[in-house]
Amino acid sequence: MTTKTKSIQNFINGNFQNPKSGEWIDNYDPSCGEVYGKIPNSSTVDVEEAVMASAKAFPVWSNTTVDERSKILLKIADGIEAKLQFLAEAESKDNGKPVSLATAVDIPRAASNFRFFGHAITQFASEAHESVGHQTVNFTLKKPLGIVGCISPWNLPLYLFTWKIAPALAAGNCVVAKPSEVTPMTAFLLGEICNEAGLPPGVLNIVHGLGHTTGQAIVQHPQIKAISFTGGTATGEHIARTAAPMFKKLSLELGGKNPNLIFADCDYEKMLDTTVRSSFANQGQICLCGSRIFVEASIYEKFKTDFVARVKALKVGHPSEKESNLGALVSKPHLEKVLSYIEDAHHQNAKILSGGNRVIVPGYEKGYYLEPSVIEVKTNQCKLNQEEIFGPVVTIMPFKTDEEALAMANDVRYGLSATLWTNNLNRTMRFSNELQTGIVWVNTWMMRDLRTPFGGMKDSGVGREGGFEALRFFTEPKNVCIQYS
């Protein structure tokens, strides 16, 4: 199999197969704007077949020893690592991200997800409670849920796909999964790696297709007991509406509009380096990017000059070129959406300090390239600060007091993450307590320890992934109370 493969297939019951309808969707290479493959436009019939395969596999998989499950997950991790370069190139072609980024971050992290949960399941213990005086002891069984649905977005394709699948499988569930139709390639390639690692047929089924058809069929299938979803807030709302009356367990990781709060007492050079990354890594298409930058007034002008100079030096280019700091945006509609925010900036009394234009890369003129853009805003209440753009666009504005900074950071519907740059311990503790976000980074960004709870507050989601939180989500705790005499 090569990354030039034209058509990808569904992975059901350990086999690769075409969609039953015979319908296909175009798959674009964002670096040149051309169709380079076809993906199945799966229907309810394909999802049904995947559910049947899972149902058949579940009794055996859920009774497989923890050691055996762990061993298979670790082998999948090895299989991903063995194909690191191949997978990184495939991810880059599908998504437009620099190969260097996929090689350093996306694919190693996908392997780590399997390795981490392969180990974590061996340590997933249950509590026992002795009720002294009642001669009873309670303990908790943690049963796999059965068949679960995992649905992921396009920005970190294999990284987020495996972040759900690995804990679901580790906990003894069978999975029906759907990657984004915009970036399906590495999920397709994962099927072969799972077969090579000895994952039994039907334990993981990967069905490709559109959200409102294939995804919807997964969410509303009565035999699928839980949905782990990462994607946009509007989609999350729709999924919650479908799944809630069926009493499905739901984990929703949704949009963000994260504040990056910079105080004058910070370690300036480290802050500057990291802020360039936290603004534009992956073309700004990471749910954790700090898209609203608030800077203490006393260093605002210096920051503005230095930051803009650093951003202007970033190179936008073909994802395969080593020097490219930014590759292409994921799709034409997404590029147009991001551009529409930039074009609207002047209606909002905002000033584009850097970027704002499409980039034409010679030889790839139809690619979806955009300059990293810095926009100075006058108020946190503008559209640029309130809506998720999810591209290489950040806003900057000054603040005078801690109270003002905190109020602006929290004055948004989202609550995924925040970054704080300060060396003041009291401020660190106060902000850590009062920021309405699921994650607070202090003097760093996107340092991930996979044991920590990951997720957002407010419209950024419900529930937490990561560590034992994910294993708890994918299991049903059952209390057993025994009285003895």
Ligand code: NAD
């Ligand atoms: P999206 O919501 O459009 O799609 C995500 C996935 O859901 C895709 O696989 C899609 O096919 C599927 N889907 C769409 N409609 C569906 C439906 N009705 N039923 C079931 N599935 C459906 O999101 P996207 O554009 O792929 O990703 C970008 C969004 O993801 C951004 O908002 C970003 O913030 C968010 N995101 C959040 C996190 C997080 O951890 N909180 C991480 C990455 C991305």
